[in-house]
Amino acid sequence: MDHFNYKDGILHAEDVPLTRIAEAVGTPVYVYSTATLTRHFKLFQQALDWTQHLVCFAVKANSNIAVLKVLADLGAGMDIVSAGEYARAKAAGVPGERIVFSGVGKTGDEMRMVLEGGIRQFNVESEPELELLSQIASSMGVEAPIAIRVNPDVDAKTHEKIATGKSENKFGIPIARAREVYARAARLPGIQVVGVDMHIGSQLTDLDPFRQAYAKMADLTRALRDDGHDIRRLDMGGGLGIPYRRDNNAPPLPIEFGQVVRETVGDLGCEIEIEPGRNIAGNAGILLSSVIYLKEGEGRDFLILDAAMNDLVRPAMYGAHHDIVPVIEPSVGAAVSAFDVVGPVCETGDTFDKGVQLSALAPGGLVAFRSAGAYGAVMASEYNSRPLVPEVLVQGDQFAVIRARPSLEEMLARDSIPEWL
Numbered sequence: 001m002d003h004f005n006y007k008d009g010i011l012h013a014e015d016v017p018l019t020r021i022a023e024a025v026g027t028p029v030y031v032y033s034t035a036t037l038t039r040h041f042k043l044f045q046q047a048l049d050w051t052q053h054l055v056c057f058a059v060k061a062n063s064n065i066a067v068l069k070v071l072a073d074l075g076a077g078m079d080i081v082s083a084g085e086y087a088r089a090k091a092a093g094v095p096g097e098r099i100v101f102s103g104v105g106k107t108g109d110e111m112r113m114v115l116e117g118g119i120r121q122f123n124v125e126s127e128p129e130l131e132l133l134s135q136i137a138s139s140m141g142v143e144a145p146i147a148i149r150v151n152p153d154v155d156a157k158t159h160e161k162i163a164t165g166k167s168e169n170k171f172g173i174p175i176a177r178a179r180e181v182y183a184r185a186a187r188l189p190g191i192q193v194v195g196v197d198m199h200i201g202s203q204l205t206d207l208d209p210f211r212q213a214y215a216k217m218a219d220l221t222r223a224l225r226d227d228g229h230d231i232r233r234l235d236m237g238g239g240l241g242i243p244y245r246r247d248n249n250a251p252p253l254p255i256e257f258g259q260v261v262r263e264t265v266g267d268l269g270c271e272i273e274i275e276p277g278r279n280i281a282g283n284a285g286i287l288l289s290s291v292i293y294l295k296e297g298e299g300r301d302f303l304i305l306d307a308a309m310n311d312l313v314r315p316a317m318y319g320a321h322h323d324i325v326p327v328i329e330p331s332v333g334a335a336v337s338a339f340d341v342v343g344p345v346c347e348t349g350d351t352f353d354k355g356v357q358l359s360a361l362a363p364g365g366l367v368a369f370r371s372a373g374a375y376g377a378v379m380a381s382e383y384n385s386r387p388l389v390p391e392v393l394v395q396g397d398q399f400a401v402i403r404a405r406p407s408l409e410e411m412l413a414r415d416s417i418p419e420w421l
C-alpha cells in the first residue's frame, strides 16, 4: 500500500498533486511520501513486537538525510556500508548505538571513524577484516562489538545480481567454517562477539529461503553457545520483496516475515535485528518525468521522456520493471496505444519498458514510475552530463525539495583544468 493515488483525475503524493511538484521543481524528480515510509517502517516494528528488536533501515536503498530522519524519528536503526552512509545516518540524528556496519570491504579508516563516533555492531564478512578490526580496536583501546555474517548457502530465488546467500557469492563466511572463525574471533584482542548475522539477498518474494536460512542460523546459534560464545543478538538481514506490478501476486507481508523469524529463532531469547531497505522505501517513492517527444518508429512508437537510465538504472541494470502511469488520469474508454518508453541517453539500454499501454500523452505530459523509492535516486549518476536528479519529500499537503537539482554551473564547477594544461 502507498500514498500515491488519483484524486480529481490527478495523481497525488498524499495531498499534493504531482502536477504542482512538476511545476515548482521541474522534471525528472523523485517524490517520496512520508506517510508510506512511516507505514512500512511500523509494519516491521509490529511484525517483531513479540520480542526485543531493532529495525535497521538499509541506508543504501535510499540515503537522503530527510528520508533517514523520518525513520530515525520513529526509532529506526540504520544498516550502513560506508563512511558516507555512516555520516548520513549521523546527520539524520541516528545515535551510534543504533547503527550496524555491513559490507565486504570496510577499510581501516572507516573502522576507526565509526569506533570513534559510536557503533552498535560490525557485521564482519571475512577473516582478514576480523584481524584488521582487532588491530585497530586494540590500538584505540576499545572493543569492537561484532556479529559474523554467515553465508548459509541458500538459494534466495531472486535476480542473480542481488542474490547474496549462495556459496559462490562474495558475502560472508561459509556456514561450515563459522565455529572455527568464531573461536578465532573470541581469542582476538579488541573484539567482542555479540551475535550472528545473515543477509541472503534482495527482492525475495517467497518466505522459504528465509525459513531455510534462519533454521540454519538457529542451529548455529546453539552450537556457538555450546562453544561458550555469548550470542545475544541475531541480525536477520533484509531482502523482503515488494510488488513492482500492481496486477501481480503480492509478496509476503512483513507480519508473515516476522512469523518466520519467530518460528525459526524465536525460542533462543536473542534480540532480533532486521535490515529492510526496499520494503520500507520502494513503494514510498515515484519518479516523475515529462514526455519530450512521441516518435513513430517502424512498427513501434517511442515515448521519449526526460528521465533516463542515469536517473533510474534498475531497468537497464537488472531488467527491472516499474509500472509507468500517466499523472492525468485518462478518461474512461480513452484510446490506448503501445509505446516503448525510453530516455534521451545515447544507449539502447536506456529503455524503461516496451509495449507499455498508455493513452493519449502529448509532449509536456507527465508520467510517474511507481515503486521507485528504493535503489532509485541512490544509483543515479550524471551520465551524459545530465545534472543529478533532485528529490522531494511530501507530508500531507506540504512538500519540500530535499535535494536540489544542481545547475549546470554547479555541475561543471566540480571539474578543474590543471594549470599546466
Ligand SMILES: *Cc1c(COP(=O)(O)O)cnc(C)c1O
Residues within 6 Å of the ligand: 058, 060, 061, 079, 102, 103, 199, 201, 202, 203, 237, 238, 239, 240, 275, 276, 277, 278, 279, 374
Ligand atoms: C542490501 C542489503 C540490505 C537491504 O536489502 P533490501 O532488499 O533492500 O531489504 C540489508 N542488509 C544488507 C547486508 C544488504 O547488503
